[in-house]
Amino acid sequence: MPKISEIKASSIITKSNLPKTDYVINPYVGCMHHCFYCYARFMKRFTEHEEGWGEFVDVKINASELVPKKSEKYKGKTILLSSVTDAYQPIERKYEITRKILEKLIPLETDLEILTKSDLVLRDIDLIKKFKSCRVGITIATLDEDLRRKIEPFASPVQNRIRALEKLKENEIETYVFLGPILPCLTDWKKIILSTRHATDYYMFENLNASRSLWLPIKIWLKDHRPNLLKEYEKIYFTPNDYWKNTEKEIADFCKTERVKYEIFFHHGK
Numbered sequence: 208m209p210k211i212s213e214i215k216a217s218s219i220i221t222k223s224n225l226p227k228t229d230y231v232i233n234p235y236v237g238c239m240h241h242c243f244y245c246y247a248r249f250m251k252r253f254t255e256h257e258e259g260w261g262e263f264v265d266v267k268i269n270a271s272e273l274v275p276k277k278s279e280k281y282k283g284k285t286i287l288l289s290s291v292t293d294a295y296q297p298i299e300r301k302y303e304i305t306r307k308i309l310e311k312l313i314p315l316e317t318d319l320e321i322l323t324k325s326d327l328v329l330r331d332i333d334l335i336k337k338f339k340s341c342r343v344g345i346t347i348a349t350l351d352e353d354l355r356r357k358i359e360p361f362a363s364p365v366q367n368r369i370r371a372l373e374k375l376k377e378n379e380i381e382t383y384v385f386l387g388p389i390l391p392c393l394t395d396w397k398k399i400i401l402s403t404r405h406a407t408d409y410y411m412f413e414n415l416n417a418s419r420s421l422w423l424p425i426k427i428w429l430k431d432h433r434p435n436l437l438k439e440y441e442k443i444y445f446t447p448n449d450y451w452k453n454t455e456k457e458i459a460d461f462c463k464t465e466r467v468k469y470e471i472f473f474h475h476g477k
Contacts, residue, residue, distance in 0.1 A: 209239050210256075210263040211298060219273040219308070220286065226472070228320065229284040234304040235292045236265035240324060240362040243428040244388055246416050247291035264298055271307035278315055285318040295325035297361060309334040322346065322385055324362040326371035332378050342381040344411065345372050347399055348388060357432050358390070372406035382406065387413030389454070391443055392436050397461060409468035412458055414451055416474045417444045451475060 214236070223231045236254060238245070241261035248260035256263045288294040294305040309331055312319065319341040321328060328335075328343060335341050345368045349355050355365050363371075375382045384407045386396055400410065417425050422444070429437045443450045455473055462469040 210258055212265050213268045214265045215269045216267040219270045228287045230286045231290040233289045233292045234267055234270050234294050237263045238292045239264055239296045239298060240293055240359050242359045243424050244415055250291050266302050270304050271311050274311035282316045285320055287320045293323050295323040295327040299327060306331055313337050326363045326367040329371055329374055335380060343375050344383045344385045346385040348394055350398055350402060369403055376406050381408050383409045383411060385411045388415040390415050404467055412471045414473045
């Protein structure tokens with residue numbers, strides 16, 4: 208169980224550098240999902256935690272109080288929950304920080320976007336439907352539940368996420384599948400598309416980022432769980448090759464053939 212701490216934040220709505228996103232809200236610092244590949248582990252250096260990434264969560268208990276009651280600043284602007292945490296990680300069941308934030312955002316008439324690995328998002332359908340413009344993305348990196356438990360041990364089971372997509376669609380909420388990160392030799396992205404296309408409007412694709420400090424936890428995970436793939440990953444990431452360029456083309460060709468909408472956000476280079 209991660210170390211849970213309650214903290215008071217000084218601000219909660221942050222300017223975004225992400226494409227097609229104006230602002231982000233991160234209700235928590237850290238995440239209980241403990242994904243081995245998590246790109247957000249750089250956030251640890253802004254905390255005083257000695258625990259490893261995934262082993263602590265700071266709850267911003269005053270987060271909703273920091274959302275202004277009245278403001279034209281955010282009208283028609285896209286606000287994403289979340290960029291470096293999961294707004295619906297398990298601790299949200301207790302604290303309901305995300306739900307309280309949603310309640311405060313509705314009067315501001317923002318364009319809402321949620322990205323999560325949790326079916327807990329279904330709890331807040333009543334609030335999500337009150338936004339004039341909203342979309343919910345569900346992240347899926349594998350349909351193999353045994354593999355899911357190894358790469359995202361405390362995230363929702365894959366079938367729960369697919370059911371969440373179906374329920375969101377039933378409620379006429381725009382949905383997308385964030386298909387990523389694509390793990391070489393492990394993520395069957397074609398199968399994910401064919402298994403979810405009935406319940407989503409489009410797809411976003413991201414490949415596994417193994418740059419800088421991210422390579423070490425990836426290498427450790429491979430040694431522990433897929434040692435036969437370590438050399439292949441080293442070849443993909445540390446030798447000249449067209450692996451991701453070819454994968455990107457294959458995705459584009461497949462999506463066009465299957466007539467599904469898509470966007471690709473790949474990390475290229477070392």
